[in-house]
Amino acid sequence: MxxxxxxxxxxxxxxxxxxxxxxxxxxxxxxxxxxxxxxxxxxxxxxxxxxxLITQSWRERLDDWPRRRLSASGLAVSLAKAPLLSVEAVRGRERDGTLSVWDPAEYRVETCEPGRLVAILPFSLPRPVVKAGGIEIEFSAGFGETSDDxxxxxxxxxxxxxxxxxxxxxxxxxxxxxxxxxxxxxxxxxxxxxx
CATH class of the missing domain: 1.10.3230 (Hypothetical protein yqbg)
Known part of the structure; x- marks a missing residue:
């Protein structure tokens, strides 16, 4: 990771x-x-x-979905930074090194604590094709733009x-x-x- x-x-x-x-x-x-x-x-x-603390953008690279951050059902995964504001993209790395985008219609984003990605049934969290850095998530986290937030x-x-x-x-x-x-x-x- x-x-x-x-x-x-x-x-x-x-x-x-x-x-x-x-x-x-x-x-x-x-x-x-x-x-x-x-x-x-x-x-x-x-x-x-x-x-x-203040809004910032992150990229998390994973080899696989981390077990300690998966829900009991295996349909949701919490993200590495909180509070989650948005998820810009979830991508999987193909064998040729290219990245394919996970269709946002197949998941929802929960910005509660902790923020997480939830696969919408009948879909599930996609399995990585490549085990080393096979998943990329770009997201924004923070309480807001100003110190008052x-x-x-x-x-x-x-x-x-x-x-x-x-x-x-x-x-x-x-x-x-x-x-x-x-x-x-x-x-x-x-x-x-x-x-």
């Missing part, structure tokens, strides 16, 4: 101005440092939760991470500290449990 970011978020879930207000920084000397901290914090939150606890976690990194980078704590304990509590409701 591989997951490739096709279109990064057009904004950050926390603006530079919001982060500076949180940090009580009024000068512009550290704007680049704070911006880097925001990006790093967002990436940390997204990695911990499996969520896309992102749940407040996730934005708060980012602000706490930015503050920890900013303090360390300014020499107030040596090397970058681990994520503050409050970040764990803020992210807990959004973290996917893996069995």
């Amino acid at each position: 591989s997951l490739t970011l096709l279109s990064p978020p057009g904004a950050e879930p926390v603006s530079l101005e919001a982060a500076k207000a949180w940090l009580r920084v009024s000068h512009e000397d550290d704007d680049a440092l704070i911006t880097d901290a925001i990006i790093t914090a967002r990436e940390h939150v997204e990695a911990r939760t499996g969520l896309a 992102v749940p407040a606890p996730l934005r708060a976690a980012i602000l706490h991470l930015v503050a920890a990194r900013y303090g360390a980078d300014r020499g107030e704590g040596g090397e970058t500290p681990p994520a503050p304990e409050i970040v764990d509590r803020l992210l807990a409701p959004y973290t996917q449990v893996r069995l």
